[in-house]
Amino acid sequence: MAVVSTEMRDRVAIVWIDNPPVNALSQAVRAGLLSAVEELDGNSEVSAVVLACKGRTFIAGADIREFDKPPMEPHLPDVIARIEAASKPWIAALHGTALGGGFEVALGCHYRVADPRAKVGLPEVHLGLIPGAGGTVRLPRLTPVANAVQMVSGGRPVGATEPLAQGIFDSVAQSSDELLDAALTLARQTAGKPAPAGLSGRDPIEPPDEAGWSKLIEAVRSKARGQLSPVEAALAVRDAAELPVDKAFAGERDRFVKLRATDQSKALRHVFFAERQTAKVPAIDGIEPRAVNKCGVIGGGTMGAGIAACLLLAGLAVTLIERDGETVDFALKRVGGLLDASHKRGLVNDAGLAAMKDALGGSTDYAALADCDLVIEAVFEDMNIKREVFARLDQVTRPDAVLATNTSYLDVNEIASAIADPKRVLGLHFFSPAHVMKLVEVIATDTVSADVLATGFALAKRLRKTPVLARVCDGFIGNRILTAYRKQCDYMLEDGALPADIDSAMRQWGMPMGLFEMADMAGLDIGWAMRKRQAATRDPAERYVRIADKLCEMGRFGQKTGAGWYTYDEGSREPKPDPIVEQIIVEESRERGITREKFSAEQIQARILDAMVSEGKKILDEGIAQRASDIDMVMILGYGFPRWRGGPMFMAERFKG
């Protein structure tokens, strides 16, 4: 079956692209399009052309898999230029997601008709690139330049009714079924007329002045946190608005080709495929997950409330169990608050919010879970309490109900052994805030059945999260690496660094915040309690840094007490370095007989990366993670590791030796 074919409807030709799964612009598609335009231009029976795609979407962009191979003719910019120069009008019929090169093809057409649910966008920045086939030049001639900067440097696709889509579509069909008819109608209206001038022949719309440009580009730079492509994208649009069009096309291509060869783009392409790889688990391939509609959540604290909100937002019913009437009320209010916030942000409409609130119930009685398909436990991090909860679940839940724990560190095998049939127990480790964070570690116990594991993956997907498989160990993938990272930071404190040195080095590296700022936000008391519990079993030969314990002994638990690693003014979250903390640290080094030495930002970054990588390698060797790229995804999605660096394991592989 040809990837590009032509069908005649009266005097209108429909050029169909059929290249599953997403109609990417492979060499065969580009060649097919080029021959179609040549042939139809020479065919006097044809008066207009509709370009449409089979399957779930219009063209979703260049074929990313071809980026590491030598470029093959015909090149996309030439194909698009040829469509723009066609003697007959070309009308793009857009459905699904017209992205990157796909949207650029549509910009080369003379008209654009959209399915009401279609989205268009230039997401190349997420691959460390900018559009390479005229997108930065044609878009600001269709929509105001400031909109184009936003679309190209932000990469977010926009729907037909969004204000940002102003000017992009010539018409929007009434429904998805009517898209082709709407495009054919427009084609008939234009039939017989010569194709109008293409976008590259027009002037840019409302270009900003010098001050406007500085503001736009500075805003993009500060948001990019070290990533190159968003800034390059904005600069390319500026060139497009100010230079002659040929120079702008050449400049865009030049930036694209240079960016494609950067480490950042290679890293982001790795992440693109890594993110899609995590759900590929041979053990559950072809296994049917269990049906999940009614869920239970035990514990409505920070995590339980977030998990409940997340389940409700995905259309599931939730019964929340707490310890007493007061904690039930508090938890329900908390969940309601999270739903209200989603409603306020426009993520849920009035009817949706009402339905979600109806689907939420609370109780102190575990019997309320009798008809649940799946229960997620999120009570205190204490093995005895968790085992007790699971023993109760064993008595009240259906024998086929899936039981999950959200534990951060505890042994899920031991928790599962509290159940007569441990095959139905697994770990589902969410990240805080649970209704926002994209990562879920799915923890496979030694006894879990394949369909229960498949249910964990299916649920994560339904919640629009990225599931990563981990086996049981202390902290699974992410928290185990976090522990190694934290230890390394503690060692550096004793060896000569201060919290602000480390935090600032990690921000420069591209992390949203440093470890000590993060600890102050989360609260130091939880880690302190854990260290006290572990004290009896700790290897006395292991290097142990006491600084955090000393802060906790002073009641410095972080932001909530106004002081932790930093101090905070009343009502402020702005961390301020504190001379008392510095004094404690310096004193500790002296007591340990360590001569303090200054660390550069690069040294701090290198020590942290080494710590992450060596723990990551152990995790792989022990079979805790399936593959190195899964570890990268955990660190990126769960811990703010900069996406454009590709993850610790990618970096270790790329820069080894």
Ligand code: 3HC
């Ligand atoms: N090239 C090659 N493969 C692609 C691809 C692309 N552009 N887009 C998606 N795929 C593959 C995926 O890897 C996946 O393969 P797998 O089944 O083997 O894992 C398969 O297609 C399906 O993709 P998804 O699982 O992501 O499917 P969804 O339905 O969830 O999402 C989508 C569809 C929104 C189109 C999403 O795939 C997407 O965002 N794709 C990338 C879009 C993009 O970045 N386009 C720009 C490319 S760069 C470019 O065009 C440069 C130009 O300016 C010259």
Ligand code: NAI
């Ligand atoms: P939390 O202290 O905020 O909430 C725990 C809730 O459980 C409280 O509301 C408490 O009343 C309730 N609870 C305690 N025992 C109960 C019982 N027997 N029956 C019913 N309810 C009971 O704790 P948080 O932070 O929500 O943590 C919960 C679990 O999630 C822990 O295992 C933790 O390790 C894990 N976790 C925490 C993350 C975080 O960032 N806070 C991230 C990922 C996992």
